[in-house]
Amino acid sequence: MNRILMVEDTAHLSEEISDILRLEGYQVTIADNGLRALELLPEASPDLIITDLLMPRMDGFELIQRVRSMASFKSIPIIILSAKTSNADKIRGKEAGANAFIGKPCKAYELVASINALLRHKPTTHTRGLPR
Amino acid sequence: MKKDTILVVDDTAQILKLSRDIFEMAGFNVITAMDGEQALRVLADEKIDLVVTDILMPNTDGYLLCYTMRTTEKLKDIPVIIYSATYTSFSDEEMAMEMGADKFIRKPASMDELIAAARDLLSDSRKLPHKIPAKPKSLEAARLYYEGLAIRLEARTIELIDRKEKLEQGESRLNEAQTIAHLGSWEIDMEHDLQHWSDEMFNIFGIVKGEGVPSTELFLSFIHPDDLDFVSKKIDTAFKTLTDSMFDFRFIRKGGALRQGYSKYRFEFNKDRKPVRLSGIVQDITEKMQAAEALQNAHDRLVFHIENAPLGFIEWDDQLLVKSWSKRAEEIFGWTEKEFVDAGKTGYSQVYEEDRPVMSEIAHQLVSGELTRNRVQHRNYTKDGRVIWCEWFNSALKDKEGKVITIMSLVQDITDQKTMEVIQREKLERLVEERTHKLNESLKKEKELVEMRNKFVSIASHEFRTPLSTISFAAESIRNYFHQLTAEEIKRKLIKIEDQTSHMTNLLEDILTLGKSETGKIKVKRISLDLKEFMESLIEEVRATVKEKREINFTFSCDSHKVNADDKLLRNVFNNLLTNALKFSSAGTPVTIAVSDFEGEVLIEVADEGIGIEESELTSVFESFQRGSNASAVQGTGLGLSILKKAVELMDGTVEVKSCVNKGSTFRVQIPLR
DSSP: OOEEEEEOSOHHHHHHHHHHHHHTTOEEEEESSHHHHHHHHHHHOOSEEEEOSOOSSSOHHHHHHHHHTSGGGTTOOEEEEESOOOHHHHHHHHHHTOSEEEESSOOHHHHHHHHHHHHHTOOSOOOOOOOO | OOOOEEEEEOSOHHHHHHHHHHHHHTTOEEEEESSHHHHHHHHHHSOOSEEEEOSOOSSSOHHHHHHHHHTSTTTTTSOEEEEEOTTOOHHHHHHHHHTTOSEEEESSOOHHHHHHHHHHHHHHHTTSOOOOOSSOOOHHHHHHHHHHHHHHHHHHHHHHHHHHHHHHHHHHHHHHHHHHHTEEEEEEETTTTEEEEOHHHHHHTTOOTTSSOOSHHHHHHTBOHHHHHHHHHHHHHHHHHTOOEEEEEEEEOTTSOEEEEEEEEEEEEOTTSOEEEEEEEEEEOHHHHHHHHHHHHHHHHHHHHHHHSSSEEEEEOTTOOEEEEOHHHHHHHSOOHHHHHHTTOOTTTTBOGGGHHHHHHHHHHHHHTSOSEEEEEEEEEOTTSOEEEEEEEEEEEEOTTSOEEEEEEEEEEOHHHHHHHHHHHHHHHHHHHHHHHHHHHHHHHHHHHHHHHHHHHHHHHHHHHHHHHHHHHHHHHHHHTGGGSOHHHHHHHHHHHHHHHHHHHHHHHHHHHHHHHHTTOOOOOOEEEEHHHHHHHHHHHHHHHOSSOOOEEEEEOOSOSEEEEOHHHHHHHHHHHHHHHHHTSOTTSOEEEEEEEETTEEEEEEEOOSSOOOGGGTTGGGSTTOOOGGGTTSOOOSOHHHHHHHHHHHTTOEEEEEEETTTEEEEEEEEOOO
């Protein structure tokens, strides 16, 4: 069973998403900000990370950069799920090292399809994102 | 005694008749003939004792008659008297003697002289035989002489007739002239004390000739009473001193018209320096005086206008030397006319250097006659060295042949006007600058506003996306995984959908409120409410939405709970303040709310111990979508404080903030609620 770490500060949304992902057969861990996510990361040992961008304490961009700098997670697939949908945000997200960018609101199957695709073609190594 | 017979020869019937009467009275027989030819026929037929003949006569004149008689044997001893006209010369007498005449008597001679001569010759003729003219000239010579004489006489006659006509003409013309000139003439014959007036003299005084006897008394009777003394004295003095003089006087014409007169007179003396004649003229000069007076008036008025006009008046010659320079010109330029002329100044030297070429060209055209009229503005020097702006109206006055006589200029000092123009222009420029600046400012503001609106749309959409996501996912879960979900789970998801829908409704309302407040569409509706209860229930509401348990300290120290307030606006304000205080501070710190009376108004203070606001951002945080730089990690629309500020202002209140980064913020809201 694949494990997913979901980072989202809006509780009602993270609940809904995790409900769906569990129903789709994933094991889900929730963190409500980037800092919390980093704390949970070793124990959760996820196969994929879904993260929001705007969060207190540590935002999504910083989280991604941190994760990519960790040897054991430098190749982990990361999906950004954000209400920030401008091109500038998308580019910044890709530069930080995200594999996919999904804008809020989206259809559940779009998110699930992205997750499935990334896990099936899970690359062996991840390249670090371009420096900011 | 036998009467002697006299033949009288003359071409004038009256003389013949007169002569016949005289000689007959003297006791002679008289036979007459109209010319020499007729006389010779009489002499041939009759016994004639004496011939009295005129010289000038048709056919045969007196000389030829005389000569013929002397050369005829039968007639050679008859005595001949030549009785000739006054204009005959001495050579005529000589000629007559040569022709054999016995006596030459000039007309007019007294009849006694003629009769005496006749008697004398008649007595002599009996004693002394007449001799044939000693050296008789040829008949031809006599004829030539006669012809020459005839021509001379004819010319003389014409001349005399001409002179007479001229004299007559002159007299009537003189009368005419006197009438036209209202000039009468008079003279006093001082030897005989006779006074004569010309026709016009009578006309002048309004009487006709014969209505009064020309005299000094008649003259004085027309003199104006006020001038009578003076005129009488003048006349007395004239007669006493016998000096030529003249005087003006007023007189009253018959009919009562007051007129102005003028008299001039002159004495004439004889060889013994005795005065014989006083002659003079009287002229009615009323019209002349009136015309002169009118002219003087017109002149005075013109001068008055020129001297009092705001324009200076200057007249130049063709070298632009001053001919005349009015008082106003003096005031404008400081020089008097004399000073200007004495300084050797010309119109050119008076012009400001820079403007001289333009002015020179104009002056040249005016002087040459190319230009008749011109209006120009240029600078001039004054006596004290100032430079002033003048407006000139120049014109060239020309004679009938078009030759320029003089250049006339009217000049006005327009320095003030020019200065005003400059001031106005500068003012206008400043105004334009100000307007441009304002326009740029408002353009900048407009641009900022557009940016803000764009940002607003972007943030607003972001704020909508999160709740929309939750709703979307929840709804999808129910549809797709309906059979895998318990009834409880489905119910929870439906509640969540409702919650998020209401959150979105609030957000929408916020945005609409802001929009309304910005366009002035919010109307304040005050209702009476218990402020303490209102606050307490609001605090509970907020507390319920916060996950963590937070310490909220509320103190209420107003004298009265009752206020008049718009509850929606008030709710908005406190909701914002309290939510922000909780949002921007950590769970372990307290939030304090204090409500009190202050300056007759209600003061609400909300304090937290949170992240605080940078000092530089204390004012901008109240603007739409402006968030503190340290607030990016905290969810928010950036609308809260701007809505709050608008709401406070709608209630005529004020809001201010004191803050210290990482120590906390205190918001003070003061509103008149009573």
